[in-house]
Amino acid sequence: MTPVAVTGARIAVLYTSVFESIKDVKEEIREDMDLAVSAKAVADALAARGHDAWPHTFGKDAGELVSSLRASGPDAVFNLSECPYLSPEKELHACALLELLRIPYTGNGPLTLGICNSKALTKQLLAANGIPTPRFRLFSADPDGDPEIPYPLVVKPANEDGSAGITEDSFVRDLAGLRRQVRWLKEVFRQDALAEEYAGGREFNVGVLGNGTAADPHRALPPAELVYRNPRWHLCTYESKWDSTHPSYAEIAPVCPAEAPPELLSRLSGTALACARIFRLTGYARVDFRMNDRGDLFVLEVNPNPDISPDAGMARAARTNGLSYPELVGEILRLGIALGPR
Amino acid sequence: MRVGLAYNVKPAAHPDHLPEDAFEEYDSEATVGHICDALSRLGHDVRRLPAGAAFVDAVREAAPDIVFNIAEGEGGRCREAHVPALLEMLRIPYVGSDPLTLSVTLDKPVAKKLVLQEGFPTPAFRAFRSAAEFTTLPFPCPVIVKPAFEGSSKGVRLKSRATTLEEARDMVRFVTETYRQEALVEAFVPGAEVTVGVLGNDPPRVAGMMEIVPKSVPTSEFVYSLEVKRDWENRVSYRVPPDLPGKTLGEIERCALGIYRALGCLDFSRIDFRLDASGTPQFIECNPLPGLSPGYGDLPIMAERMGLPYLSLVSEILSHALSRLGRTAA
Numbered sequence: 001m002t003p004v005a006v007t008g009a010r011i012a013v014l015y016t017s018v019f020e021s022i023k024d025v026k027e028e029i030r031e032d033m034d035l036a037v038s039a040k041a042v043a044d045a046l047a048a049r050g051h052d053a054w055p056h057t058f059g060k061d062a063g064e065l066v067s068s069l070r071a072s073g074p075d076a077v078f079n080l081s082e083c084p085y086l087s088p089e090k091e092l093h094a095c096a097l098l099e100l101l102r103i104p105y106t107g108n109g110p111l112t113l114g115i116c117n118s119k120a121l122t123k124q125l126l127a128a129n130g131i132p133t134p135r136f137r138l139f140s141a142d143p144d145g146d147p148e149i150p151y152p153l154v155v156k157p158a159n160e161d162g163s164a165g166i167t168e169d170s171f172v173r174d175l176a177g178l179r180r181q182v183r184w185l186k187e188v189f190r191q192d193a194l195a196e197e198y199a200g201g202r203e204f205n206v207g208v209l210g211n212g213t214a215a216d217p218h219r220a221l222p223p224a225e226l227v228y229r230n231p232r233w234h235l236c237t238y239e240s241k242w243d244s245t246h247p248s249y250a251e252i253a254p255v256c257p258a259e260a261p262p263e264l265l266s267r268l269s270g271t272a273l274a275c276a277r278i279f280r281l282t283g284y285a286r287v288d289f290r291m292n293d294r295g296d297l298f299v300l301e302v303n304p305n306p307d308i309s310p311d312a313g314m315a316r317a318a319r320t321n322g323l324s325y326p327e328l329v330g331e332i333l334r335l336g337i338a339l340g341p342r
Numbered sequence: 343m344r345v346g347l348a349y350n351v352k353p354a355a356h357p358d359h360l361p362e363d364a365f366e367e368y369d370s371e372a373t374v375g376h377i378c379d380a381l382s383r384l385g386h387d388v389r390r391l392p393a394g395a396a397f398v399d400a401v402r403e404a405a406p407d408i409v410f411n412i413a414e415g416e417g418g419r420c421r422e423a424h425v426p427a428l429l430e431m432l433r434i435p436y437v438g439s440d441p442l443t444l445s446v447t448l449d450k451p452v453a454k455k456l457v458l459q460e461g462f463p464t465p466a467f468r469a470f471r472s473a474a475e476f477t478t479l480p481f482p483c484p485v486i487v488k489p490a491f492e493g494s495s496k497g498v499r500l501k502s503r504a505t506t507l508e509e510a511r512d513m514v515r516f517v518t519e520t521y522r523q524e525a526l527v528e529a530f531v532p533g534a535e536v537t538v539g540v541l542g543n544d545p546p547r548v549a550g551m552m553e554i555v556p557k558s559v560p561t562s563e564f565v566y567s568l569e570v571k572r573d574w575e576n577r578v579s580y581r582v583p584p585d586l587p588g589k590t591l592g593e594i595e596r597c598a599l600g601i602y603r604a605l606g607c608l609d610f611s612r613i614d615f616r617l618d619a620s621g622t623p624q625f626i627e628c629n630p631l632p633g634l635s636p637g638y639g640d641l642p643i644m645a646e647r648m649g650l651p652y653l654s655l656v657s658e659i660l661s662h663a664l665s666r667l668g669r670t671a672a
Contacts, residue, residue, distance in 0.1 A: 062431035066398050096427030096441055099417050101395055110420040110427065111449055114442035121456070128455035214471065280419075280449070342418040 011046055011333065012056035012074035014094060014105075015039040016081045035080055038309045042078055045329035053078070058094065069101065076104040076337050078329075082161060082305060091117050091161065091305065099342050106336030107283040108304040116279060116304045119158050119194045126299055129278045131271065133299045134290075136196040139182045146175060149197050154235055155181035158192040162303060163238045165189050168248070171198065171234040199290035199298045203228070203236060204258055206272035206289070207306070207317045211282045211335055218276040220269035221317035225258035256316050267297060275302050283335045286314060308332070343671055345386040345660075346406030348393050348413040348425045348436075349374050361520050363568050367414045367493045373635040380656040381410065384671075393425050401434065408669070409436040410660065412631060419491035419523070420445045422631060437663040439630040443606040447628045450490050450526050453605060457625050460604040462597050463618075464625040467528040473515035479507065481529045486565065487513035490524035493629055495568050497521050503530055503565045531624050532562035533617030536584050538598040539632070539641045540611050542662045546602050548595050549655075550644030553584030580640075582647035587621070594623045601628060609662045612641050 015035040039055035046053035056072070058081050059065050069077070081094040092110035099110070108116075115121050119136075126133040135149045138158060147153065152173045157165035165185060172178050172195075182193040207221035226236055230251040233240065240248035258265065272287040279285075279302050286306040289297050308314045310325045318328040350368040357364075374390065381388045389404040391397060393413035401409065409429055415421030423441035430441070439447075447453050454464045466481040469490055479485065484505045489497035497517055504510035510527060517525035539549040556564040556578055570577045584591065598613045605628055612632035615623040633639030636652045645655045664671055 062428065063398065063402055090427075090430060092423070092441055092445075093427040093431050096420065096423045097431065099420060100397065100415075100424040100428055102417070109418075109445075110423045110441055111445035111452070114423075114445055115452070118442070124456055124459045125452065128459035278455075280452070342420065 007050040009051050009075040009333075009337070010073065011043075011051050011053040011076055011078050012069065012072060013039045013043045013046070013053055013078040014056050014058060014081050016058045016083060035082065038307070039080055041310050041325075042080065042308070042329050045326040046078070046333060048326045049330045051333070062097065066097070066101065069103065074103065076333065077106070078333060078336070079105045079107050080305075080308075095342075102341040104337050104340055104342070106332050108281060108285065109342055112280050112282070112285075112304045116302050117159055117161065119156060119160075119301070122279075122302055123196075125278060126275070126302075129274070131274060131278070131299050132297065134197040134199050136194050138192055138194055139178075140192045141182075143175065143178050143182060147178065147195055149195070152198040152234075153178060153195045154198050155185065155193050155195045157185050157189045158194045160189060160191065161305065162301075162307075163236060163241050165191075166235065166237050167239060168233065168235070168237055170237070198234065199292055199300070200234075201290055201292045204260075204268055204289045204291065204297075205313060206268050206287050207314045208272055208276045208281060208285050208287065209283075209318075209331060209335070210276070211339060212277060212280065213338075216335055216338055218273050218281065220272050221314075222257040222320045223260070223265050223268040223272075224254055224256035224313055224317055225260065227253050227255050229253055254313055254316065256313070256320050264291075264295075271297060271299065275299060279304070282339060284308065284314065284332050343386050343407045344389065344405070345381050346389045346391045346401060346404050346409040346434075347374065347378055347381065348391045348397065348401075348409050348411045348429075349377075350393050350414050350416065361497075363496050366496045366568065367631075367633075369412060369633070370635065373633070373638075376636050376652070377410070377412070377634055377656060380653050381660070383653060384657055384660070386671075397425065398428060398432075401429070401432065406434060408660075408663065408667075409434055411436045411438045412634060414493070414631060419449055422448055435663070435667050435669070437609055437660060439606065439608045439611070443608070443630055447605055447607075447630050448491055448493070450488075450627065451524070453628060454625065457601055457604060457628075460600065462601055462604070462625050463622055465529040465531050465616075465618075467526055469524045469526050470514050470518070471524050472518050473511050476511050476514045476525075476527070479510070479527065483507065483510065484530040485510050485527050486530045487517055487525055487527050489517050489521040490526045492521065492523075493631075495566065495571050498565065498567045500565055500567050500569050502567060503563065528626075531616035531618050531626075533619065533621070534561055534584065534586065535564065535566055535614070535616050536586075536594055536623065537612055537614045537640050537644070538594060539644050540598055540602045540607065540613060541609070541658055543608055543666050546599055546607070548598060549641075549650060549658075550648040551583050551591065551594060552640060552644040552647075553581040553586070555579045555581050580643055580647075582644050586617075590617065590621050590623070593621075597623050597625065601625060605630075608666065610641070610659045 043053040092113040096110045098105040185193045203226040210218035239246035240252045286303045288300040352365045352368040413425040415424045422444035427441040429436045470476045514525040535554040541549045611630045614626040632641040
């Protein structure tokens with residue numbers, strides 16, 4: 001296979017459409033979550049950088065996806081797909097398919113996507129590498145007694161992307177609240193619940209770019225803070241992220257770069273880079289943190305497929321670092337092409 | 343039932359630009375034939391499904407009720423995940439572990455970290471991206487140096503056991519340049535090498551344990567390398583069951599079953615240990631796609647010697663998958 005030029009490449013921007021990947025979402029905020037909008041923004045950015053780029057829907061049938069990819073013959077795929085077939089466990093499947101077809105693609109590979117989509121596995125790997133993360137318990141059934149970790153707890157679906165399944169009700173102070181949330185997640189998401197200690201305090205995140213190779217080492221973008229302007233809110237939820245009509249949307253505000261001492265910014269970046277190596281991140285990702293009152297940092301999540309819309313945190317951090325949106329998208333593409341078929 | 347067999351076959355000619363063991367994990371045509379014969383003798387309609395870029399076409403055309411997956415895949419560190427991921431996308435059931443388990447187990451550092459976190463001992467180790475990155479080790483020599491993302495013996499040579507930092511650095515250079523991936527440097531465990539075959543789910547069972555006993559070198563220097571495996575009849579004895587105290591065998595069994603569960607293995611797997619100075623089994627590696635070559639693969643050999651002939655082994659593996667999937671062998 002001849003090397004693909006970094007300009008003039010044919011790029012399919014692969015995405016899962018809104019009706020395939022979004023569950024129980026209010027009508028008025030579906031458009032904000034529609035990856036078709038992101039795919040178009042990415043395709044436009046790639047076109048601005050001299051590529052022939054087009055949105056390419058994942059569809060409902062893998063065989064048809066293979067046929068359509070072969071027919072259009074992309075040099076590489078810009079992979080934005082999420083939760084194919086309504087299943088977060090299948091997040092790794094698109095890139096595994098692209099590997100089988102020997103098509104280079106952007107972003108993280110099957111191992112990273114698979115591990116990071118399992119919150120329990122993520123926490124085990126963090127703990128095994130000495131990275132602090134809140135203690136947790138998994139519940140597949142109604143908790144029958146105290147969970148052995150102290151309240152308050154945050155109750156999340158065990159295998160879900162980002163803030164899905166996380167509402168302000170996810171913050172629980174007692175056994176009744178824990179039971180209510182475990183039951184709700186079982187009914188609505190058909191998943192086990194992961195209950196973790198509430199770390200409290202300030203919330204930060206750090207975007208990472210790079211492949212972890214000698215040619216493209218991991219590098220941290222400027223840390224951002226999610227500032228809780230109203231102490232009523234305890235955590236960043238689905239509503240605060242996606243529902244502009246919800247009061248928390250405006251009252252939990254991103255600030256980038258975070259207003260924090262250099263030592264703290266350095267610790268955030270250093271820990272994010274350690275996570276990048278541990279989780280074998282390629283392309284781009286985001287590491288989410290909370291800091292308790294004593295100044296201890298805890299990794300909440302490693303997100304291997306963060307939103308890269310023009311108005312999202314990743315793009316904001318890149319702009320802070322001097323990368324325009326087309327430059328960010330172009331860099332992510334270059335990183336994917338640099339890895340070749342995987 | 344129509345059963346597809348997904349596999350990668352060793353090419354007849356080995357390209358010069360690749361290491362001599364580039365296709366070591368792939369199956370021979372003979373092995374593929376043996377498994378197809380076994381499935382046919384069990385009454386199934388068998389379709390061969392070579393696992394390359396054309397696999398998607400072959401599997402759609404064959405329309406199997408289930409796929410018996412032994413494909414190692416082509417490409418990088420997640421290659422074993424390709425076939426099961428596609429089968430899930432096509433909603434075709436398959437035998438064996440899922441894409442996540444296959445990806446995790448092929449990444450030795452990640453697998454070892456997870457196993458350690460679950461409370462099972464593993465030798466101290468460090469991963470290095472290049473010889474330049476290798477300066478010192480936090481544990482003493484001798485060590486063994488191997489590729490970080492390959493199966494059992496691929497990349498392991500007699501010289502992989504290093505007794506000095508200089509030797510270790512040379513092997514890190516060999517591994518990182520030849521296999522183009524990180525090198526895993528692991529404290530060398532001098533005791534017996536034992537491999538355990540595990541079958542089934544809910545609960546899994548130990549189908550056999552086999553000690554690999556060197557014939558002419560001390561156990562404390564023995565490396566189960568590519569050279570040894572290719573000449574195994576002259577170099578090692580396979581002892582089934584191992585000649586070890588009952589308490590040790592019990593501990594090996596406990597570790598094997600615990601690791602099988604912890605890593606999410608399904609239907610069948612092989613787990614390798616070495617015993618440390620105090621007789622504690624140290625986890626070396628988990629192979630969820632163990633070789634099924636009769637008379638050559640470790641799992642068929644130990645199963646046969648434990649009274650489970652080859653046909654019964656294949657039958658049991660398939661039965662576990664069907665049972666887990668809630669299906670019957672029609």
